[in-house]
Amino acid sequence: MRIVMATQNPHKVREFAEIFGGRVELAPLPSGLPKAPETGETFLENARQKALFYAAHVEDPVLADDSGLVVPVLGGEPGVRSARYAGEGADDRANIDKLIRALRSKGVREAEAWFACALVVARKDRVIMEVEARVDGLVHDEPRGDGGFGYDPLFSPRGESRRFAEMSAEEKHRFSHRARAVRELLARLPAPDAT
């Protein structure tokens, strides 16, 4: 089975390749496509929007990922706005800095948080499969480590003192929202024809 990764985020492309580990043939989006709209209020709505947008441009099924970090003490922020928390086009550093300022302004050094991931597979104008997963942990007010991407330097999964950014890719995928969602998706995909 061939699936087109309906994302413009190179870190997600890398993580999908690592997590799927060759069990599905993954293809990149054709170049030159515009960025899909993301106007939903939930991860699932945004993942559906992206999947259907890109599925209209390619023949094969597409896989879209909408994900982010939810911090209840900050009213759920950055949430579905994780990629653009510090403004449209903001980089990881600016988003991290804004999150640290927001935590400190609440007077907390660390707070409960979770990463959420919604995956949607669509073909042409139809959604074929939807999966959601999350990983609970703590968000901290100072960064550590230089692995991963996004908010990884601030997040430690429950039961671990290390941040995602201090783990190898393999270790992160033992816990991560994206790896959990992909495992669920793989369990629900039709088994390859044995004949």
Ligand code: ITT
């Ligand atoms: P596409 O829409 O093209 O897939 P995007 O980066 O805009 O790319 P999202 O809207 O889903 O995708 O935003 C995801 C953001 O959430 C991402 O930019 C990070 O800031 C954060 N995020 C998601 N998964 C993460 C992870 O595993 N580690 C750290 N941060 C993560």
